[in-house]
Amino acid sequence: MQDATTIQLKRDCNAVQIPQGAQVLLPAGTSVELIQTLGGSYTVRGPAGLFSIAGKDADALGLVAAPAAAPAASGPAAPVEEKTVWEVLRTCFDPEIPVNIVDLGLIYDLAVEPTTAGRSRVSVKMTLTAPGCGMGTYIAADAREKLLATPGVEEAAVDVVWDPPWHPSMITTEGRKTLGLE
Numbered sequence: 001m002q003d004a005t006t007i008q009l010k011r012d013c014n015a016v017q018i019p020q021g022a023q024v025l026l027p028a029g030t031s032v033e034l035i036q037t038l039g040g041s042y043t044v045r046g047p048a049g050l051f052s053i054a055g056k057d058a059d060a061l062g063l064v065a066a067p068a069a070a071p072a073a074s075g076p077a078a079p080v081e082e083k084t085v086w087e088v089l090r091t092c093f094d095p096e097i098p099v100n101i102v103d104l105g106l107i108y109d110l111a112v113e114p115t116t117a118g119r120s121r122v123s124v125k126m127t128l129t130a131p132g133c134g135m136g137t138y139i140a141a142d143a144r145e146k147l148l149a150t151p152g153v154e155e156a157a158v159d160v161v162w163d164p165p166w167h168p169s170m171i172t173t174e175g176r177k178t179l180g181l182e
Contacts, residue, residue, distance in 0.1 A: 004033040004045070013060035018043070018050035018095050021134030026051065026060075034061065039093040039100065039142070052095040052138065079120040080152035082112050088150050089124070092143045094135060099178050101126060101139065105170025108161060119154035122147050126158060127166045136160045 009030045017024050026032070026046060036043035040055035042063075058065035089107060090100045101107060109125035124143060128136050140158040147156035176182040 004035045006031060006033050007044075007061050008032075009060050010062055011060050013053060013057050015044075015051035015053050015057075016095075016135070016138050017048075018052055019133050019135055021136070021138050024051065026053075028060075032061075036093075036095065036098060038098060039091045041093070041095065041142070043095040050096065052135075078152055079114050079118065080112060080122065080150055082110065084150065084152070085110060085112055085122055085124075085147065088146050089143060091146060092139060094129065094139055096135075097129070097179075099171070099175040101143065103172045103175030103178070104129065105172065105175070106166065108164075115154045117154055119152050121155040122153055122157070124156075124158045125161045127161055129166055131162060131165075 009026055009028050009032060011028045013026045015024050015026050016022070030046055032044035032046045032051070034042060034044055042053040042055070042058065042061060044051050044053060053061065055065050086102060090102045092101045093099070094101065094104065097104065106126045106128065107124060108127060111123040113121045115121050126140065126143070128139070140160050144156050144158045147153050147158070171179070171181070173182065
């Protein structure tokens with residue numbers, strides 16, 4: 001994890017409570033510690049625990065948001081390559097863990113199929129590190145939004161599954177290095 005930086009929110013800000021996954025409103029003036037900035041979102045520690053703040057709300061933290069990905073073209077386009085889909089999924093993070101969902105071993109299945117419009121339909125099956133984690137909907141939605149913003153992707157579905165159960169042995173070598181396990 002990165003070193004924490006204390007910030008007072010510049011304006012009211014929507015956030016997702018970690019690990020419950022509940023949407024909350026953090027009021028302007030709330031003092032938070034910025035503890036992680038990965039995948040275009042921000043993880044902060046506030047008076048009531050951990051929260052994830054979307055990149056579009058970076059100004060509430062006094063930061064400049066990273067440029068948003070260009071929306072997928074609406075006209076004819078080439079289908080997306082599977083390699084590109086894996087790269088996009090590597091920009092998705094569990095806000096509690098500084099490793100992307102691919103290197104955590106959370107992606108169980110990936111399919112890229114052509115659509116009649118000449119683009120692609122992407123289907124992903126993923127899991128979470130713990131069945132009780134309320135962040136599943138949030139992480140899956142983040143992955144789906146990023147996939148839909150990828151040129152060549154017309155449709156995207158990201159489903160959370162529980163079989164087989166996740167185990168730390170599923171973490172890639174790169175993920176293990178990031179976590180200090182190797």
